[in-house]
Amino acid sequence: MPATHEIIFLGTGASCGNPSFYCGCAACEEAVANPAEAKTNSSLAIHGAEMTLIDTAPELRIQFAREGIHSVDRVLFTHEHFDHTGGLPQLEFMVRLNRKTPLPIYALAETFEPMKTHFDWMWDTVEPHVIEPFQALEFDGMSYTVLPASHCPGAVGFLMQAGDWRGAYFPDTGPLSTEVLERLEGIDVLIHDSTFIGRNWTEGTHSTVEDTIRLGRELGVKAVYLAHCTLHYDTPTPATALREQLAQLDTGGMQVILPRDGDRF
Numbered sequence: 001m002p003a004t005h006e007i008i009f010l011g012t013g014a015s016c017g018n019p020s021f022y023c024g025c026a027a028c029e030e031a032v033a034n035p036a037e038a039k040t041n042s043s044l045a046i047h048g049a050e051m052t053l054i055d056t057a058p059e060l061r062i063q064f065a066r067e068g069i070h071s072v073d074r075v076l077f078t079h080e081h082f083d084h085t086g087g088l089p090q091l092e093f094m095v096r097l098n099r100k101t102p103l104p105i106y107a108l109a110e111t112f113e114p115m116k117t118h119f120d121w122m123w124d125t126v127e128p129h130v131i132e133p134f135q136a137l138e139f140d141g142m143s144y145t146v147l148p149a150s151h152c153p154g155a156v157g158f159l160m161q162a163g164d165w166r167g168a169y170f171p172d173t174g175p176l177s178t179e180v181l182e183r184l185e186g187i188d189v190l191i192h193d194s195t196f197i198g199r200n201w202t203e204g205t206h207s208t209v210e211d212t213i214r215l216g217r218e219l220g221v222k223a224v225y226l227a228h229c230t231l232h233y234d235t236p237t238p239a240t241a242l243r244e245q246l247a248q249l250d251t252g253g254m255q256v257i258l259p260r261d262g263d264r265f
């Protein structure tokens with residue numbers, strides 16, 4: 001873990017969430033019976049002296065209330081999809097009433113274009129900074145390198161570095177390019193799209209639990225975190241059962257973690 005920062009999983013689910021209101025599978029039933037296993041849409045908070053967010057999930061207000069977060073200093077966006085940007089308007093009145101100056105937000109031009117249309121009424125409360133693939137940003141003692149993901153136009157992940165700790169966050173991606181994989185060599189922690197279990201319904205733009213574990217082994221990381229999980233598809237697997245399966249795997253000492261919303265490291 002980074003010595004100077006705490007990383008908080010605000011949400012660990014895919015867009016359907018868990019439980020899904022239209023699904024009665026064993027994974028959803030478990031999440032209803034035990035809300036600790038419920039999954040809101042994926043977003044990460046990086047807390048040093050300041051608070052940096054990666055993405056704003058539609059459940060942002062609920063996530064912040066749960067974690068006792070009262071303000072944000074900036075937001076980095078991975079891509080424009082609603083499950084990653086839909087919570088931005090919930091920051092409008094933090095800016096208007098408390099902060100008083102526009103909130104810096106960072107994304108590729110392809111991501112800002114639709115966001116500006118969707119959130120036109122509140123666009124005066126943000127200060128957009130257009131970023132480019134392979135650009136390195138530095139905030140609050142953590143560096144963030146923008147790395148292309150395989151998902152939709154403008155989709156990226158971030159390589160994060162603080163001191164001698166290095167981790168990567170790719171909530172939505174299919175296979176990564178060789179150029180990106182080279183940048184990830186030697187990272188300590190991989191937090192990666194694990195939308196599916198078994199069959200990949202959207203080969204090329206999302207990944208499976210198995211893909212994430214394989215990639216973690218290839219990169220030689222100390223720990224992989226299974227992010228953006230549905231748990232419904234293709235084989236509905238309750239979180240407890242998945243953790244039991246993961247514990248049986250021979251991963252050569254690499255930790256494989258199915259995080260819960262609110263987990264921190």
Ligand SMILES: [Zn+2]
Nearest residue numbers: 015081083172
């Ligand atoms: Zn997503």
Ligand SMILES: [Zn+2]
Nearest residue numbers: 023025028232
């Ligand atoms: Zn379900």
Ligand SMILES: [Zn+2]
Nearest residue numbers: 079081151172
């Ligand atoms: Zn997406």
